[in-house]
Amino acid sequence: MYNAYIPNKARYEKMPYNRCGKSGLKLPAVSLGLWQNFGYGSRSFVNSESMIRTAFDFGITHFDLANNYGNPYNGSAEENFGRILDNGLRAYRDEMVISTKAGYEMWDGPYGDRNGSRKYLTASLDQSLKRMKLDYVDIFYHHVPDPNTPIEETALALDNAVKQGKTLYVGISNYNSEQTAEILKIFRELKTPFIVNQPSYSMLNRWIENDGLDKLAVDEGFGLAVFSPLYQGLLTDRYLNGIPADSRIGKGNTWIKNELTQEMLAKLNKLNEYAKNRGQKLSQMALTWILSNPAVTTVLIGASSPEQIAENVEAANAAPFTDGEKAEVNKILQG
Secondary structure: OOOOOOOOOOOOOOOOEEEOOOOOOEEEOEEEEOOOOOOOOOOOHHHHHHHHHHHHHOOOOEEEOOOOOOOOOOOHHHHHHHHHHHHHHHHHHHHOEEEEEEOOOOOOOOOOOOOOOHHHHHHHHHHHHHHHOOOOEEEEEEOOOOOOOOHHHHHHHHHHHHHOOOEEEEEEEOOOHHHHHHHHHHHHHHOOOEEEEEOEOEOOEOHHHHHOHHHHHHHHOOEEEEEOOOHHHOOOOOOOOOOOOOOHHHHOOOHHHHHOOHHHHHHHHHHHHHHHHOOOOHHHHHHHHHHOOOOEEEEEEOOOOHHHHHHHHHHHHOOOOOHHHHHHHHHHHHO
């Protein structure tokens, strides 16, 4: 059923928009990922729609999906997103950056398993476009490296999606610096509009710094759109006084439970106090900290309620970290 939707007229007044590497595309400092809570097995459709509209009203123009997102079956998040677009948001398609990914197990048989082949990527993108009822996506990612497919084939498949008009830009996800440098060389030869890598990154997961991926991004001119910025919810105030029954750990929906040690709790409480001194919640400070890395174009947040989105977008306008503050936070993290 169609619900009249008129977006907030002031939606572009506060959100910063960062150029994605050296490309012409700008992304909001905070973007919305639809990994959790947007499938049919998640919370109600009304809540999912409310979250999307709230995000857009706050200037979040970038919505990130993947072929395998959603419960109870792969693709249900894209289907729901298509329904949300139909309920009044599709009129604003040109104000949105919609991305999707393919790479993990998706359908039965040898062509739908974890894959980077031209066969799989081409079929998957066609399926995603049908589910969302779109002519094209703005960014199409290879979701995870496939050691069994030549990287040239994966690069050519992504390049072909651009040539077919099914995506404007391409990206990669979960590629380390060595893998990124290898496929980047091919993209340069093909003149493919490769603009972004999507890695995990947070205060508690700093592998891109140790690996050199963030330095490579700055040097080579592509952006980073980082996911899991709150480390599966640990970098929030949810677990500071126990494990709530309705939390990811409480429901058994995450592997992160084993990391919630007494030592980790002590660290989180110190970070929480530091955030209060900055006038922020722990989750907001964690997002601001990520955005202080010059390689990061946008941080992808997840959400289960519109209130969470409204709270987290404030991180985009918080005072940036000084070098002194970074040093103090690093002491806590190493502590």
